[in-house]
Amino acid sequence: DAGVIQSPRHEVTEMGQEVTLRCKPISGHNSLFWYRQTMMRGLELLIYFNNNVPIDDSGMPEDRFSAKMPNASFSTLKIQPSEPRDSAVYFCASSHKLMGVSGNTIYFGEGSWLTVV
Amino acid sequence: AQSVAQPEDQVNVAEGNPLTVKCTYSVSGNPYLFWYVQYPNRGLQFLLKYITGDNLVKGSYGFEAEFNKSQTSFHLKKPSALVSDSALYFCAVRWGNQGGKLIFGQGTELSVKP
Numbered sequence: 001d002a003g004v005i006q007s008p009r010h011e012v013t014e015m016g017q018e019v020t021l022r023c024k025p026i027s028g029h030n031s032l033f034w035y036r037q038t039m040m041r042g043l044e045l046l047i048y049f050n051n052n053v054p055i056d057d058s059g060m061p062e063d064r065f066s067a068k069m070p071n072a073s074f075s076t077l078k079i080q081p082s083e084p085r086d087s088a089v090y091f092c093a094s095s096h097k098l099m100g101v102s103g104n105t106i107y108f109g110e111g112s113w114l115t116v117v
Numbered sequence: 118a119q120s121v122a123q124p125e126d127q128v129n130v131a132e133g134n135p136l137t138v139k140c141t142y143s144v145s146g147n148p149y150l151f152w153y154v155q156y157p158n159r160g161l162q163f164l165l166k167y168i169t170g171d172n173l174v175k176g177s178y179g180f181e182a183e184f185n186k187s188q189t190s191f192h193l194k195k196p197s198a199l200v201s202d203s204a205l206y207f208c209a210v211r212w213g214n215q216g217g218k219l220i221f222g223q224g225t226e227l228s229v230k231p
């Protein structure tokens with residue numbers, strides 16, 4: 001199994017530029033999660049999808065952030081325009097979603113290290 | 118509000134000694150509890166989980182955790198620590214029956230010295 005695949009692994013961009021992070025979940029998984037990790041705030045859930053539909057986006061910090069999942073094997077997280085305070089590690093994760101089972105393990109990608117200067 | 122807490126920012130242990138990393142939770146309904154480990158510049162790796170049944174759960178790399186409902190705790194343990202166990206450890210919780218979101222504690226830095 002290839003695991004959750006994220007790209008790019010590292011990105012340095014200038015303030016005001018658009019940033020697009022990409023994720024390919026594990027094949028057969030139908031729940032997808034975007035997390036952000038910073039020293040100050042730890043691991044925060046930004047948004048998650050079930051069957052390509054956004055279920056909870058209450059963690060998205062502001063309108064500059066948007067996420068899409070056009071099909072079961074691809075998702076994007078976009079920041080436009082980017083700001084220095086967006087610098088963080090962004091993780092994508094996926095799991096099976098079986099109705100009535102919250103015990104399914106969530107598997108994480110290696111993360112996208114974003115620096116906005 | 119649903120939450121999970123790791124009361125120790127850092128735990129220091131000598132190699133060969135037992136280790137414990139603490140976790141407490143607060144959720145409505147039945148909790149589903151997880152431990153993950155993060156090595157420097159890497160993603161989170163799943164270690165073990167408690168869903169139901171036996172309160173003592175065994176996981177990867179010799180780790181285990183004990184679910185204690187009365188104390189709302191899920192402490193991670195290992196009988197004999199290795200230097201290679203040094204990493205950042207996260208406790209996490211899900212709840213309900215709709216496969217919802219996973220929330221994390223703030224993490225505990227484990228340092229094992231030779």
